[in-house]
Amino acid sequence: MIELSLDLINAQSPYEVSFAPNGDFVFATSLNIHYLISFEMEEPVGGCNTFQFVIQKLENQRSPHDAKVEQAILAILDVFFREHLDVLLYMCDDSDGREANRNRLFLAWFKKHAAPDRFTIRTASAIVEGKGFYAAIIVENRNPLLETIIADFENTAQVLTTGKP
Numbered sequence: 515m516i517e518l519s520l521d522l523i524n525a526q527s528p529y530e531v532s533f534a535p536n537g538d539f540v541f542a543t544s545l546n547i548h549y550l551i552s553f554e555m556e557e558p559v560g561g562c563n564t565f566q567f568v569i570q571k572l573e574n575q576r577s578p579h580d581a582k583v584e585q586a587i588l589a590i591l592d593v594f595f596r597e598h599l600d601v602l603l604y605m606c607d608d609s610d611g612r613e614a615n616r617n618r619l620f621l622a623w624f625k626k627h628a629a630p631d632r633f634t635i636r637t638a639s640a641i642v643e644g645k646g647f648y649a650a651i652i653v654e655n656r657n658p659l660l661e662t663i664i665a666d667f668e669n670t671a672q673v674l675t676t677g678k679p
Contacts, residue, residue, distance in 0.1 A: 516553040516565060518593045526589035528582040541586050548572040549583065551590055556603055559651060559670075560663030564601040567591070569620075584623050591624070595633075599657045606648040621650060631655065636664055638671030647674070 515537040523531045529541040531551075538552040550572055553565040569587060571577070594602065604620060621635065637650040651667050653660055673679055 516594070516598070518590065518597055522593045522596065523589050526592060527586040529586045531586060531590065539590055543577070543580050543583060545577060545580070547575075547577045547580075549586070551587065553594065553602075559601045559603070560659050560666040562599070562601050562653075562657065562659045562663050564603050564651075565594075566603045566605060588623060588627050595654050599654060601657075601663055602652040604650045604652070624652065634660060634664065636667050636671070638667075638675060640675040649674075 518539070520531060520533070523539070527541070529543060531539050531541045534540040534550055538550055540548060540550050542548045548571070550568075550570040552568045552570070554568060556564040556566050558564050591602070594600075606620075621637070624633075624635070632655060634653050634655055635650055637648070639648045649671070651663070653663050657663065669679065
């Protein structure tokens with residue numbers, strides 16, 4: 515669990531974001547679709563605290579495109595990076611075969627709204643046991659471990675994608 519200011523998040527988010535009982539973040543859309551957003555501690559990358567960013571839609575149904583979901587998620591991410599110099603790790607769910615689409619969508623959201631000189635993004639993809647695996651790290655450029663983080667991620671990605679160090 516990570517602590518973030520709900521006041522700062524809600525100042526930017528079109529949907530009211532609140533804490534879930536477990537300390538994660540939750541919001542409901544105008545169509546009453548609920549999203550749970552969590553930051554799960556992972557092994558450090560490049561000696562820096564690393565959190566896996568998880569977006570989970572709680573209802574198991576397809577829903578129409580809602581641009582406000584993008585805005586709410588980006589508000590949460592903005593506050594994460596304002597308040598922490600940690601690494602954000604994003605891996606796509608492969609439960610329904612749409613992981614490549616999720617990966618493209620998330621990275622497009624982030625690149626569209628982020629200041630181009632504020633972040634470094636590195637991606638990796640591979641086919642593992644017949645399934646697509648997509649991962650990305652996002653690091654704010656003011657992180658003093660930036661070069662070490664990138665090198666560590668790229669080494670790990672090479673092992674995952676080629677099986678060789």
